Amino acid sequence: MNQRxxxxxxxxxxxxxxxxxxxxxxRNSPLVAAETRKKVEAExxxxxxxxxxxxxxxxxxxxxxxxxxxxxxxxxxxxxxAAGVDEALGAAGFVTLLGSTGESTExxxxxxxxxxxxxxxxxxxxxxEHSDGNELLKIVGTHTPVLVFNRKLPHARWxxxxxxxxxxxxxxxxxxxxxxxxxxxxxGGHADxxxxxxxxxxxxxxxxxxxxxxxxxxxxxxxxxxxxxxxxTSALFVRxxxxxxxxxxxxxxxxxxxxxxxxxxxxxxxxxxxxxxDDIPEAAVCLPPLTTVATDPRGRGRQAAERIxxxxxxxxxxxxxxxxxxxxxxxxxxxxxxxx
Amino acid sequence: MNQRxxxxxxxxxxxxxxxxxxxxxxRNSPLVAAETRKKVEAExxxxxxxxxxxxxxxxxxxxxxxxxxxxxxxxxxxxxxAAGVDEALGAAGFVTLLGSTGESTExxxxxxxxxxxxxxxxxxxxxxEHSDGNELLKIVGTHTPVLVFNRKLPHARWxxxxxxxxxxxxxxxxxxxxxxxxxxxxxGGHADxxxxxxxxxxxxxxxxxxxxxxxxxxxxxxxxxxxxxxxxTSALFVRxxxxxxxxxxxxxxxxxxxxxxxxxxxxxxxxxxxxxxDDIPEAAVCLPPLTTVATDPRGRGRQAAERIxxxxxxxxxxxxxxxxxxxxxxxxxxxxxxxx
Numbered sequence: 001m002n003q004r005x006x007x008x009x010x011x012x013x014x015x016x017x018x019x020x021x022x023x024x025x026x027r028n029s030p031l032v033a034a035e036t037r038k039k040v041e042a043e044x045x046x047x048x049x050x051x052x053x054x055x056x057x058x059x060x061x062x063x064x065x066x067x068x069x070x071x072x073x074x075x076x077x078x079x080x081x082a083a084g085v086d087e088a089l090g091a092a093g094f095v096t097l098l099g100s101t102g103e104s105t106e107x108x109x110x111x112x113x114x115x116x117x118x119x120x121x122x123x124x125x126x127x128x129e130h131s132d133g134n135e136l137l138k139i140v141g142t143h144t145p146v147l148v149f150n151r152k153l154p155h156a157r158w159x160x161x162x163x164x165x166x167x168x169x170x171x172x173x174x175x176x177x178x179x180x181x182x183x184x185x186x187x188g189g190h191a192d193x194x195x196x197x198x199x200x201x202x203x204x205x206x207x208x209x210x211x212x213x214x215x216x217x218x219x220x221x222x223x224x225x226x227x228x229x230x231x232x233t234s235a236l237f238v239r240x241x242x243x244x245x246x247x248x249x250x251x252x253x254x255x256x257x258x259x260x261x262x263x264x265x266x267x268x269x270x271x272x273x274x275x276x277x278d279d280i281p282e283a284a285v286c287l288p289p290l291t292t293v294a295t296d297p298r299g300r301g302r303q304a305a306e307r308i309x310x311x312x313x314x315x316x317x318x319x320x321x322x323x324x325x326x327x328x329x330x331x332x333x334x335x336x337x338x339x340x
Numbered sequence: 341m342n343q344r345x346x347x348x349x350x351x352x353x354x355x356x357x358x359x360x361x362x363x364x365x366x367r368n369s370p371l372v373a374a375e376t377r378k379k380v381e382a383e384x385x386x387x388x389x390x391x392x393x394x395x396x397x398x399x400x401x402x403x404x405x406x407x408x409x410x411x412x413x414x415x416x417x418x419x420x421x422a423a424g425v426d427e428a429l430g431a432a433g434f435v436t437l438l439g440s441t442g443e444s445t446e447x448x449x450x451x452x453x454x455x456x457x458x459x460x461x462x463x464x465x466x467x468x469e470h471s472d473g474n475e476l477l478k479i480v481g482t483h484t485p486v487l488v489f490n491r492k493l494p495h496a497r498w499x500x501x502x503x504x505x506x507x508x509x510x511x512x513x514x515x516x517x518x519x520x521x522x523x524x525x526x527x528g529g530h531a532d533x534x535x536x537x538x539x540x541x542x543x544x545x546x547x548x549x550x551x552x553x554x555x556x557x558x559x560x561x562x563x564x565x566x567x568x569x570x571x572x573t574s575a576l577f578v579r580x581x582x583x584x585x586x587x588x589x590x591x592x593x594x595x596x597x598x599x600x601x602x603x604x605x606x607x608x609x610x611x612x613x614x615x616x617x618d619d620i621p622e623a624a625v626c627l628p629p630l631t632t633v634a635t636d637p638r639g640r641g642r643q644a645a646e647r648i649x650x651x652x653x654x655x656x657x658x659x660x661x662x663x664x665x666x667x668x669x670x671x672x673x674x675x676x677x678x679x680x
Contacts, residue, residue: 005483006483048482048483050480050483050484064458072423073423073426074621076419080414082413086440087440090439090447090451095437095439095454096437096438097437098437098438099430100426110430115435119390138385138388140390141346143345143346143390144390230625256625281414281566282622285566285567285596285599287627
């Protein structure tokens, strides 16, 4: 394997034309005669010349990459989101630079610094918990547009693509109220994250409208993962009478809670009602299939990519907030309360 | 938002030093006095200067990115693999360029061409089905090292990181034989993909060693996804006596088959035995938990990243094949045959 890259000079020498002619061929200039073009193209192929986009970008002071920074790629919600981003960027001729933070603000600093050195045209950022906009601006600089996804970033003056957390959780809670539930827990998530606060607010909205006071033991925290949620199941049943239903922070939490219920001899969808949030692919095929708030993470990924490309073209417009619609998908995990 | 990037000249002007001095500060040169360094650093911060890695790479003719091309990021196996790649590349100071092919050789051509223009130091490629090494070499060129993952690429002279497909499937089949099964199907995957061929071979090895002839109706194809596998469940039961166990192509197929069995009133782990392949995170927490061949996709991602970085440092050594070990993890989805 030859380590040296083939240069314009190599090609020029190989087919006995000037470097300027090779350069014109590469830029599809009409100034080159058809015969000459053919000869140069054959030589480019023969020597395996790869056009250097980074060099071209520098010459033109543009970039054809967009950076995507997510919390955790192995979470199906973010995997779907990333697939949507990559799909839309690819269709527009951009490539995706990838970074993940594992919810660590320190790793986020490093990842953003490293990605920024590659001069992406823009950055799509799903911030780690406890991130601060001012601090991130110092790393990214003022010249690269950023689209913040999912979590509101304090002190940021960037575009923001939000899920309609409050309305989504209200819809799920209203569905359970209509089935006859009165003791409805909000289960999982970290109370100090913006998305959890908003979803809890939606739950409170619906309960209040139904004239029911939310009791503090019905608000149960857990890390937003399946295993942590399963381990927290018993917290639902410490008081008698216990809740008969739970609005879960997200689908991973709901799947974990369903496992925890099974392990305690309960049957979600028969004697306890569970709702999720996200509608990850698994929600439709788990047992029982999960009633959940659909946010279409792949569609959100495409939307984020399209928004950042717009911003790259029109950098001087005012930052905006987009709120993606959420809708309830009713499946088998919700049921009437027992003895109703 | 100011669109123009801050240059060395802007910084030099701003703090009244030469451009060369600014450049020395950026390269951490010991030639700059502490006082001057402080002044320049303050000015870099004030103007929001972002070091341009692409420009530095061009000057030094090196690259600090590695491209990762997978079939489908929303498949948990590849999401875990990508998380592992990004983890190891990030730790080595490299960024990940991402592309996905959706198993289309045409999209793969475009994605590789576009990523190659960014001059990555190397490429980690999990090829789409029916890819050809000769054709891909023309796109990538001879100067960029490639590590092929998962599927053997005809006509390629690149490093190859393989899962031990044959041994893994043999282990799963032997486990079912030990439980007393005799009619053991191989379920799912496309018969013309190299990984499916190898896994079928492992199944055949174990059956042959036990003196059992594999009957053609026990070899059932399906796309390697949960939904397609669920839809194929009935193909297992067209003949009497039907198989009492299935070695599945991968975990997604096994999860789909378990859903299909439930839908037919069967209980995997009680009256039908199922094994998977991969050990995706879900395998441990589904119902029943899945007996499967663990390949540690996140560990494989880290291994692929480390291998390609080695190759970048030593490009002239002979391409090698690495076979990652596979081991059987026994959980609740395997049981003795009924009436045994």
